[in-house]
Amino acid sequence: MKIASLFTALINIDSELYQFEIEKGFYLTSADAVKKTVIKNTLPAIGGLEFQSIIDNKILAFAYIKDNITDETKYNKLHDFLFSMDNYITALWLIKDNSIYKELGYLSYDNNTKFFSNFIAQINSEHTGKKKVTSYSIEELKSAIPYYRKINILMVNDNEFEFTEFTPESNRLSRALYFINGARLIPDIGVKYTLFCTSLESLLTTETNNIKRSLAERVEMILKDLIPNVKSYIYKSYEYRSQIIHGNTFKESELKKQNKLISNLSFLDEICRLVIRAIMDNPELEKVFKKNDNDIDKYFKKAVSNRV
Incomplete structure (x- = not known):
């Protein structure tokens, strides 16, 4: 042969x-x-x-x-x-x-x-x-191989519209990974803030109101105690993201304290990684994120009631 x-x-x-x-x-x-x-x-x-x-x-x-x-x-x-x-x-x-x-x-x-x-x-x-x-x-x-197998399936665009992944046949994990890959591709940290936040938002949010609060709460529920004060990193990231996508720039005071910008971005990068891994590592949760918004809302409402 x-x-x-x-x-x-x-x-x-x-x-x-x-x-x-x-x-x-x-x-x-x-x-x-x-x-x-x-x-x-x-x-x-x-x-x-x-x-x-x-x-x-x-x-x-x-x-x-x-x-x-x-x-x-x-x-x-x-x-x-x-x-x-x-x-x-x-x-x-x-x-x-x-x-x-x-x-x-x-x-x-x-x-x-x-x-x-x-x-x-x-x-x-x-x-x-x-x-x-x-x-x-x-x-x-070796530990990357199970994720690779899942990504290989997730990232195949087998719908009739080859020009976009954002069709009803796609799912939230595949769309979130597209934004992650975009964030990794572009070296500008302003764009990275925008795309990492967008990745989390496309994965976890199901409403158009109070997105930042809802997203922070859902990240906290998924990660539990993996990152202390995780909400604060989400809120600060959204503050930077809003500045960039609404036509503004980083403030001069923020640029002079670039270590804070980079440090918070490091946490955001890690949050994205841990959230996606938490979903992929949990078969029940992975199934939820391949379903519709109602199923996702039900999952988080149940998670909230279990915490009370």
């Missing part, structure tokens, strides 16, 4: 692993010997500089699939691989904040005689807007 290979270098991630399996046929490696085996026949196609750059980069993501690829299907095969890689990177964010992104993706097929490359653009940044290397242990990489 002929086997095709797909690969892309991952940027801003560090881990010591020989061959880590994300799912069947889909791997990460930091071992030069494995990297050279995966890309050994691609040198004439990708060039010496790119070849050496992939070897020198810390982590390579790669996959092996049946080589039933044609010139007509090569785009979809590589796109699916890169799409899955993006979803695993999102799952890694659910473990901890990072600025991981992938480089150009390659496909080698037809007994390594044909090659194809493509790029799904998303260069991520941390909540600070900066990019730096983040280390992951093997256990952390």
